[in-house]
Amino acid sequence: MKREEIRIFILRVGGTNCDEETKRAFRDSRMDAEVGHFNQLVKEKNLLDYDALVIPGGFSHGDYVRAGAIWAKQIMAKLGKEVKTFVDEERPILGICNGFQVLIEAGLLPQFDGISNFPEAALGANIPAGYNCRWIHLTNESNGRCVFTRRIRKGSIIRIPIAHSEGRFMFSKECERKYLERLLDNDQLVFRYCQHDGKYPDGRYPSNPNGSFYDIAGICDPSGTILGLMPHPERAYYGWQLPDWTKNDKIPAFGDGRIIFESVAEYLTKKF
Amino acid sequence: MLYKVRAEISLKPGHSDPEGETTTRSLKELTYPVRNIGVSKMYTITLEAKSRSDAETKVDEMCKRLLANPTKDNYTIQVEQTQ
Numbered sequence: 001m002k003r004e005e006i007r008i009f010i011l012r013v014g015g016t017n018c019d020e021e022t023k024r025a026f027r028d029s030r031m032d033a034e035v036g037h038f039n040q041l042v043k044e045k046n047l048l049d050y051d052a053l054v055i056p057g058g059f060s061h062g063d064y065v066r067a068g069a070i071w072a073k074q075i076m077a078k079l080g081k082e083v084k085t086f087v088d089e090e091r092p093i094l095g096i097c098n099g100f101q102v103l104i105e106a107g108l109l110p111q112f113d114g115i116s117n118f119p120e121a122a123l124g125a126n127i128p129a130g131y132n133c134r135w136i137h138l139t140n141e142s143n144g145r146c147v148f149t150r151r152i153r154k155g156s157i158i159r160i161p162i163a164h165s166e167g168r169f170m171f172s173k174e175c176e177r178k179y180l181e182r183l184l185d186n187d188q189l190v191f192r193y194c195q196h197d198g199k200y201p202d203g204r205y206p207s208n209p210n211g212s213f214y215d216i217a218g219i220c221d222p223s224g225t226i227l228g229l230m231p232h233p234e235r236a237y238y239g240w241q242l243p244d245w246t247k248n249d250k251i252p253a254f255g256d257g258r259i260i261f262e263s264v265a266e267y268l269t270k271k272f
Numbered sequence: 273m274l275y276k277v278r279a280e281i282s283l284k285p286g287h288s289d290p291e292g293e294t295t296t297r298s299l300k301e302l303t304y305p306v307r308n309i310g311v312s313k314m315y316t317i318t319l320e321a322k323s324r325s326d327a328e329t330k331v332d333e334m335c336k337r338l339l340a341n342p343t344k345d346n347y348t349i350q351v352e353q354t355q
Binding site: 065066069070073105117118119120121122124125126127129130168170171172173211 | 286293294339341
């Protein structure tokens with residue numbers, strides 16, 4: 001498949017955001033991306049006509065019940081069969097911020113034993129409490145399974161902004177160690193929050209902005225084709241989006257978020 | 273039969289409860305001797321069910337699938353018969 005033939009569908013519902021920025025990022029990576037309402041996908045379109053699906057950030061359905069919960073159940077109730085086929089065929093799904101919350105609530109992540117009817121993890125209220133909107137550092141922990149980070153060397157530090165108040169990744173206390181081992185054994189741990197020098201903050205604020213267990217910022221499913229992450233790569237695609245661009249003599253053309261879009265493009269061109 | 277079921281969702285002990293912490297601070301500022309406040313969410317659900325236990329089973333499933341996240345939430349269910 002040529003890059004220009006790759007079709008990306010970016011879902012939106014009431015309360016989502018950054019869908020247009022995400023579309024622009026995919027298009028500037030030479031893929032064909034469109035934004036459409038969830039109801040449009042259910043009634044007028046076919047998910048299986050697309051090569052990748054994006055669930056963007058925001059506050060879908062007002063974050064009622066829990067962040068991402070309503071939309072997750074809606075997706076699985078109305079498109080569950082198509083989503084399962086999509087997943088089985090290893091077509092990529094990207095969940096950014098609220099999209100990550102949706103993937104967790106839908107049982108599409110971490111998927112230790114297939115798609116789960118109940119959430120196997122949670123993204124709880126930040127510790128310390130409050131909405132954090134700022135640039136943070138991440139390390140790429142993937143050994144190569146995740147198709148969204150294959151072009152990032154393991155251990156590399158990248159800088160991408162976050163914007164959330166419910167991003168504290170957690171497993172239930174009784175399963176915490178067992179599930180972490182499974183994440184590591186399956187190469188499902190993708191991003192960890194880190195300090196600017198790459199050291200892990202071990203849960204400490206501000207480098208870990210929300211108190212996430214094991215400094216986890218993003219995970220993938222066992223196939224590596226579904227990625228959920230709290231940071232917003234589409235807000236770090238261009239050099240002019242960087243927070244310190246005015247301080248540098250030469251503005252870089254791109255930010256660190258671009259490599260996520262480029263990685264999935266490479267996967268799709270090789271796989272299909 | 274029509275049943276009214278109350279499902280109360282609360283955070284498991286040890287989980288961050290910013291609303292509870294903020295409310296505790298505010299009540300302390302009003303000089304009340306408050307030590308701690310835990311905020312929970314109550315859903316009052318009216319539903320058709322064959323029996324009391326059927327109503328309870330249905331709402332238990334609702335809690336597991338949508339209303340609570342078992343990773344961080346506890347829930348309790350109280351059933352009342354309305355008709």
